[in-house]
Amino acid sequence: xxxxxxxxxxxxxxxxxxxxxxxxxxxxxxxxxxxxxxxxxxxxxxxxxxxxxxxxxxxxxxxxxxxxxxxxxxxxxxxxxxxxxxxxxxxxxxxxxxxxxxxxxxxxxxxxxxxxxxxxxxxxxxxxxxxxxxxxxxxxxxxxxxx
Numbered sequence: 001x002x003x004x005x006x007x008x009x010x011x012x013x014x015x016x017x018x019x020x021x022x023x024x025x026x027x028x029x030x031x032x033x034x035x036x037x038x039x040x041x042x043x044x045x046x047x048x049x050x051x052x053x054x055x056x057x058x059x060x061x062x063x064x065x066x067x068x069x070x071x072x073x074x075x076x077x078x079x080x081x082x083x084x085x086x087x088x089x090x091x092x093x094x095x096x097x098x099x100x101x102x103x104x105x106x107x108x109x110x111x112x113x114x115x116x117x118x119x120x121x122x123x124x125x126x127x128x129x130x131x132x133x134x135x136x137x138x139x140x141x142x143x144x145x146x147x
Contacts, residue, residue: 011050016043018126019057020142022135026063028147029070030109036147037061037106038113041126054119058126060142065102065131069094079108103129 021040025033043049043056069077078091094105106129114120128137 009048011048011053011055013053015048016053016055018055020060020137020140021057022060022062022142022144023147024063024144025061025106026066028067030067030105033067033147034106034109035113037127038110041110041123042114052119054122054126056123056126058140058142059128060135060137061103061106061127061129062133062135063131064106064129065098067106102131 023033023037037059039045040059041056043054046055049055073094075093075095077094079094079097081090081092082088083090097105107127110127111120111124114123128135
């Protein structure tokens with residue numbers, strides 16, 4: 001029996017093949033959509049997944065302003081931020097955030113599902129979110145997928 005064929009193969013920057021993917025968020029539920037996007041960005045859908053390497057794909061999300069939240073989360077959920085000063089804790093609902101910055105709701109949901117490390121910050125750079133149906137990444141010839 002050839003025992004050399006049982007070696008574990010680890011991916012690295014040179015061996016990883018990164019693709020560009022377009023996801024349409026129109027009518028999708030935010031949590032379910034963002035968990036699938038986080039999995040694609042991380043590279044867990046690929047057979048050669050390596051936890052400490054950026055082996056995921058670049059994801060373009062279009063129609064982010066048409067994403068849905070179930071129940072009363074659209075008005076009752078709160079995103080909390082803190083300025084670092086006394087009394088500097090701020091709260092904003094998804095309804096208010098959608099009115100100001102429609103892409104940030106999807107970005108916050110996906111960022112929360114990525115690792116809280118240097119790799120997670122680098123992986124977040126592979127996410128590109130747009131409120132409308134157009135995006136400036138046509139040169140990369142992205143592949144449209146349905147989740």
